[in-house]
Amino acid sequence: MHMADALLSPAVGTTFWAGSMGIIGYCAKKLKENIDERMIPLMGVLGAFIFAAQMINFTIPATGSSGHIGGGMILAALLGPYAAFIVISSVLTIQSLFFADGGILALGCNIWNMGVYPCFIAYPLIYRTMVKTGSGTRRILIASILSVAAGLQLGAFSVVLQTILSGRSELPFSTFIYMMLPIHLAIGLIEGFITASVINFVKSARPEILESVSLSKSLSQGISIKKVLTGFLIMAALTGGVMSWFASSNPDGLEWSIEKIYGKPGLPEQEQGIAPALKQVQDKTAFLPGYNFKQSDGASTKQKGGKSWPDTGAGTSVSGILGSVMVLGIILLFGAGIKILKTRRA
């Protein structure tokens, strides 16, 4: 469920970048205060392990297709939330560079979706409250399934939200939700089961590994719900703030993101912020499923579409297409030219 650059608007992308970088900084600070030096190679190797383990497949029961682990909750259980968040972020960073999963701008969103929810919501609120040092196998199983599923649901929901806020995809909110949440619930159940089994395996093979983590505890405690909520409030305010700033300071170039959400180019002063944006999303979801009736009641939507399209006559559109083709041709010639120059010099 990697988010992609192409589906993001700059406002949404940079906001989540800022949010994720902020949390990395916060985790780094927390870790600096109380890090056990041997954690550093452990974190590094576990990060590489997540990569390597994802190359081993298994057959998903009842479907016959094959899958691999995500591993976020295993990391949290082994390392505590701060270190796990750093590891997940670095794994996603390397994936975005080497595998082109997502992209560099979407990295902020991906770290947020796959790091924040499992490490700072699902782990402290579900896993940690259920599993204590002496917890039995079944308890770990239930806690893992619940926390992994919750983390994935939040992440999937967040992907939908980011896509809708960016306004690049026409996918209706509700349809997107129906497509993302059930599939990620299924993935979450399997992933949760595997997570629990692997944790139990480690528990029986090398119990002291898990114990040392759950004893050296300043790492996993001290996440209060209050702090988490404050973080989310700040994030919400930031999203609203950044978007309205883009809209007011750069009316011609960047206003489409607002335009898409609000349905009109400008926005009245008192309506800035996240609340009206959410309201619009709600309004949209209310009538978009009935989009098939476009012919009969689509007059207003059509107008909206017409407005966001710059008023170009047939002549300019032809020149746009012709120009595009020529530009591409020139660029390719330019590239070929460099190559020829290079081989000649060599």
Added chain:
Amino acid sequence: MPNFNKEYFNIGYLDALSYKQTFIHKINPGIKLVVTLVFILIVVSFSKYEVHRLMPYFVFPVFLISAGEIPAGVILKKIFVVSPFVLFAGIFNPVLDTTIVYTISGVPVSGGWISYASIIIKFILTISSALLLIATTSFPGICFALDKLRVPKIFVMQLLFIYRYLFVLAEEAMRIVRARNMRAFGKHGRDIKTYINIIGTFLVRSIERSERIYHAICSRGFDGRIRLLRDINLKFTDIIFALISVSVFIILRMYDIAELIGDAVLKF
């Protein structure tokens, strides 16, 4: 497992490309990182109907491919491999947005197709620029640049560690998979129970490896910091590269080059 080997060699191949010695490869990693980020931000900032305005931006990846001597096929293949999510997320644009915006020799083109095309083109541009960054810059170089840009040390160290052990553990995973395949007929051994045992053992082995690494680096004087062998300094060419590319991006953002050329040709 042919897929697995291919995947593995792909990372290795991109990494190997990054050690070439062209003009592009020699540019300061931090500068390349920042220029790539600016490129992506500007590309993404176009509205969903401005397809023709995205075209001139192909100049950046094409320039990097030709000047950096990167085989274009590798980059293209990678782009196709990761495209499904984007293709899916945009597939409803043509269905839901049927406002006619163009008529090309009698064939009406809806806004949805235009915006779908713009998503795909943006996708190609952003993904290729990320891949080209890594193909023209050594990964440790990028990490050192991040360090200079004040990214938290522990995060940078984490990236370096993963990069170093990624190849080691990937080879171990490859051996495990090969061993499983040789002991199993067809689908046997691919069930979830065996899988958990394999992953569990692999995890415990990796943790033990990290303990050995810890002892090894301690005996070499590890004190929790990374040190750089060479200092990466800013050269004159780096600044020129940054100035030229960023101003080209901005000029292309301000002026509709494709349309200007098209107009000129039509008049002619």
